[in-house]
Amino acid sequence: MKQHHISVIVSRKRFANNIRILKEYVYPAKLSVVMKADAYGHGLAGLVETAITAGADSIGISTNPEAHMVRAVSQDFPLIRLRMALPEELKESVAELNIEEQVGTWEASEYLSCEGIRRGLPVSVHLTLDTGMGRGGFGINEIDTIRRVIALPGLRIVGVMAHYANADATTMDYSLAQNQKFDRFVEALALELPDDVLFHTHNSAATMRLPNLRRDMVRVGAACYGVKTSHNFSNLPDLKPCMMVKTRITQVRNIPAATKIGYGSLYTTKRPSRIAAIPVGFGEGYPRALFNKGIVLIGGHRCPVVGRVSLNITTIDVTDLPHVPKWGDEVVLIGDQENETITFEEMADKFQSVHTEINLMAGSMNEIKYL
Numbered sequence: 001m002k003q004h005h006i007s008v009i010v011s012r013k014r015f016a017n018n019i020r021i022l023k024e025y026v027y028p029a030k031l032s033v034v035m036k037a038d039a040y041g042h043g044l045a046g047l048v049e050t051a052i053t054a055g056a057d058s059i060g061i062s063t064n065p066e067a068h069m070v071r072a073v074s075q076d077f078p079l080i081r082l083r084m085a086l087p088e089e090l091k092e093s094v095a096e097l098n099i100e101e102q103v104g105t106w107e108a109s110e111y112l113s114c115e116g117i118r119r120g121l122p123v124s125v126h127l128t129l130d131t132g133m134g135r136g137g138f139g140i141n142e143i144d145t146i147r148r149v150i151a152l153p154g155l156r157i158v159g160v161m162a163h164y165a166n167a168d169a170t171t172m173d174y175s176l177a178q179n180q181k182f183d184r185f186v187e188a189l190a191l192e193l194p195d196d197v198l199f200h201t202h203n204s205a206a207t208m209r210l211p212n213l214r215r216d217m218v219r220v221g222a223a224c225y226g227v228k229t230s231h232n233f234s235n236l237p238d239l240k241p242c243m244m245v246k247t248r249i250t251q252v253r254n255i256p257a258a259t260k261i262g263y264g265s266l267y268t269t270k271r272p273s274r275i276a277a278i279p280v281g282f283g284e285g286y287p288r289a290l291f292n293k294g295i296v297l298i299g300g301h302r303c304p305v306v307g308r309v310s311l312n313i314t315t316i317d318v319t320d321l322p323h324v325p326k327w328g329d330e331v332v333l334i335g336d337q338e339n340e341t342i343t344f345e346e347m348a349d350k351f352q353s354v355h356t357e358i359n360l361m362a363g364s365m366n367e368i369k370y371l
């Protein structure tokens with residue numbers, strides 16, 4: 001779809017740099033680059049090759065179509081599915097996609113074992129342990145079931161994994177308890193597990209905050225895209241956001257005090273004002289919740305969103321700008337302009353969301369241009 005009114009720009013160079021920095025940072029642990037949800041909205045197809053050449057050891061996906069996109073670039077690059085799959089997904093995975101699958105139940109393990117026997121080549125699986133995330137996986141009371149899974153023919157146990165629920169929280173108590181629980185699982189299974197199995201538990205936040213507990217591999221999403229998941233820690237300073245969103249002004253006008261703006265008339269000018277309109281709203285993924293809260297950059301200055309965000313139009317108060325902006329001037333919704341920056345994190349904080357939701361909306365609702 002050709003469009004001229006909004007630019008969602010993704011920098012392959014920044015993505016590659018982030019991966020290189022992270023790879024060095026986590027060494028000797030391996031780096032699995034998480035590219036589920038269409039690479040967090042950055043466009044999986046546009047970034048697969050970059051991830052592989054920059055040094056990813058594996059790629060994390062969620063859906064079979066995502067796996068197909070990776071397979072179009074590489075037939076044998078290691079792919080890990082970061083959730084439990086449906087039976088039909090597993091059938092296709094075994095037949096043609098060769099995804100390393102998570103198993104967390106006897107039922108799915110047995111199903112995959114049969115598929116592996118049928119194709120005459122074992123299916124690579126990661127045992128998923130619930131250490132406190134609560135979304136699924138084997139519980140600590142299921143050690144005997146796990147032993148039976150390990151003994152199944154047609155399966156190759158390549159990994160043992162868990163996921164942190166609170167690695168971005170103020171204190172790490174819960175994460176440390178999860179880590180101890182993982183150790184208890186591993187001790188109980190030590191004699192049964194193959195020697196070359198990969199243990200992996202860390203997402204982006206845990207990778208930064210629990211560096212001594214990284215084990216054999218980390219699964220990093222957010223940090224690869226240069227965003228962080230919480231105020232409770234600092235990212236590596238050199239990680240840079242990969243996505244930028246820009247548009248241009250469609251109208252500027254002067255209006256008197258006491259004028260109402262937008263749907264629901266939720267904003268009334270308190271003084272004679274200059275208001276710019278931009279051709280972007282929640283139809284382009286600019287969150288509707290940012291009414292009377294959002295900030296955009298014009299001429300290197302921060303300017304507030306006033307009134308409701310409409311489907312395709314948002315209004316900006318430009319009264320305080322030192323210059324009068326013109327029709328067609330650049331507006332930065334996310335990214336840098338001169339010496340100012342709007343980050344995904346800042347935007348997400350304004351409406352209790354997370355950066356990924358904004359990445360996703362901008363990336364999935366608009367064409368992406370790659371630098």
Ligand SMILES: *Cc1c(COP(=O)(O)O)cnc(C)c1O
Pocket residue numbers: 034036082083163202203204205219220221222223229
């Ligand atoms: C999404 C996901 C990750 C990556 O999380 P980030 O916080 O983006 O690094 C890692 N592991 C699993 C199981 C996931 O689902």
